[in-house]
Amino acid sequence: MNPIVLQILFAAISLFVILNWGLILGGITARIQARVQGRIGIPVWQGYIDIIKNYFQRTSISHGIMFYLGPIFRVAGGVGTYMFIPAIFGSVLFSNFHFAGDVILVMYFVFFGQLGMALGAGESGHPYSAIGVSRGLAQMTAFEVPFALSVIALAAQYHTLSITDIVAAQQGGFVHWTLFTNPFAVIAGVISLLGMNMHNPFSVVIAPQEIPIGPPTEYHSSFLALLQTNRAIFNIAKLVLFMNLFFGGATTIWGMLIKTFSLYMVTIFVGVSFPRFRVDQSIRFFLRVPTVIGLAAVVFAILVF
């Protein structure tokens, strides 16, 4: 078979696996949060039912072309992020479309979905959408700073911009992980991951109480189902990226599942333990200590390696 066709087929399979893992992880997460609150919680498969129901809604309302394109951009951002990250080191099936400078492209794709969503939600004309978008973009700009600094530190440390090479450099026992070779970069990166995942204390963007659901206020029916599908993919894509950059990647699918699960638990534990920041507070937070730690990581990488 033509190698590119084969690669596309493999990428589709890996995307399918990641989608299901994302939905189940969402269910498990909701169960854990419910247990913290002394509840039983939703069934683990509730995410599937919600998506199916939304796809089966009979009517939907459009507000214009950008309104249609918003969820499509969002999904493109989620899928694009994942497509350029090698999910399992050394596996042909899960290598996706990685190439020499993919970490830069992935950083761009993390942004891309949100910008597309901002345009689409803006056209819906709902004031709450506009508030949610402005909050989301402001907060995203802030947490990108420590994230970018920690990626720069990694590039300086490993002398490469390829995720595969970064993972390869961390093989051979956990002491080779970035977690131990450059802990500053990991701290800055994981703090910005908290912001990316938008759980507490950085959940004001999609705050369900203050502003109805944030940017997707006007999205419904299959638009919303598309956004939910994307959320499952995008969540895992981010976790896989961080696993590759900081925690030695994964060589088997079980390693990948365990590591992404554990990494997500960091977000959940922080989320159930802390109240919510306002946007101005979270911006100040990201631009202070995590940014300084990120700068320290860069200096450390340049001086030591």
Place this chain on the structure above:
Amino acid sequence: MSEAKIVRPDEREDKVGDGREAVGRAIRLANLDLPEADRELYCDARPQAVKPYNGILEKFANWARANSLWILGFGTGCGAIELRPLMTSRFDMYRYGIQPRPTPRQSGVFIIGGYASVKTLKRIVRSYEQMQNPKFVLALGSCTINGGMYWDSYNTINRLDHYIPVDVYIAGCMPRPEALIAGFNKLKEIIRAGKGEGANKYAENFDWYKANQKKVIRDWNMPDYNW
């Protein structure tokens, strides 16, 4: 904002694509008299009944709808106080697939919490119409059935089902959260049986519902249909 083009009643198409038929006569909508600049801000199409899918596909869809009930977080009366305990760990509605949603666009179940004053009824109608097609109404408390203790009030309606279609009534003043959960289970049965067609009923009897609504809502300053 809306890209729907202005369709005069006489040129309205009664067929939508893919075999779904539009039911109902064309009536004159209030928007046609709006100034041109304001017209695009409001909807100018009447609701249309949508045929269910056939056979097993509709059954599957109904199963999903029954197990994913998103309620609109709009407490319309005193009964809304009974909705709050549902979310707590004591009653935990999430395990039944019931989740609150803050916007009518995304919700499928509208709980009318008790008495509905005329002023609130206007907002109820607007919110109900903004919900998307398979949509269900749980009417909570005696006030929605026959007016309850406000049956002779000058400002609260007596029968909710004259203004929007109601799927399940939950009697009591106020019904406890357990009764509300029982109502949800009844609603699930109705949906699984394919009888939760309130939205289509509303579209088919649109003129009747509108006439009733306009009888009590005296300052009708909104479009005839809010999507």
Place this chain on the structure above:
Amino acid sequence: MSKESGLNGTVTLEQSRLAGTMQEIERRFELTDAYAQRDSLGFVTVSRKDAVPLITHMRDYLGFTHLVLVTAVDVMERGILRLVYLLHNHGLCADIGIQVEIPRGDNPVTVSRSGDADGSEESRAGTRPGHDGDTLFAPGLASTAGVSKPAYTEMDSIHHLWAQAATYQREMKEMYGVHFPGSPRIDDEFALEGWKDIPPMRRDFDTLAYSERTFFPRPGRETHDPVEYMKQNMYPDEPTPPSA
């Protein structure tokens, strides 16, 4: 002037903690009635022309700085509306209600500018949505609208003393049909939207008839006496309780 005690018949104004205040206002204003309902609550009745000066004096000199409420009582048998201004003195921990009797007047009918509820076409044409039917009261405007209607009974506004009084006055215009010229937003709707009948808190407004006419009563409504109904259903063999 009767200074008989009020409902409980134990306290007179002279004995109550309001005695000093009462002497002070009796010297300056002509009270038609005054009594104490309890130690910390008294009522005085004044004429319309004395009402606002009395309220101003009590606020500015006698320490009654807190406007508790403004309401009205429809005494249709005597053809009056009795307005009650309840003021509180934080130093004395006591209230005085100032009652003003004004003529009830004819029942005003609010006319909505945005037209009929039946959706009559001429009324809707050119009306912007969102600009809802504000009530037409202004002696000059009434004639231009081509609707002849009885004038509202009037009272002087006290919004310049307490800003929140404007809200009470808006409510009273809507519910009792008392107009307060000059009060801010007095013509705006308060709780009712597009009300077209006589003000609903006037006692000659038949709320049951209105409800039956308007709100589609559901047939089959029954009313039971709780004592008899419980006896009949739960313990029919026992003798009837003496109270029933």
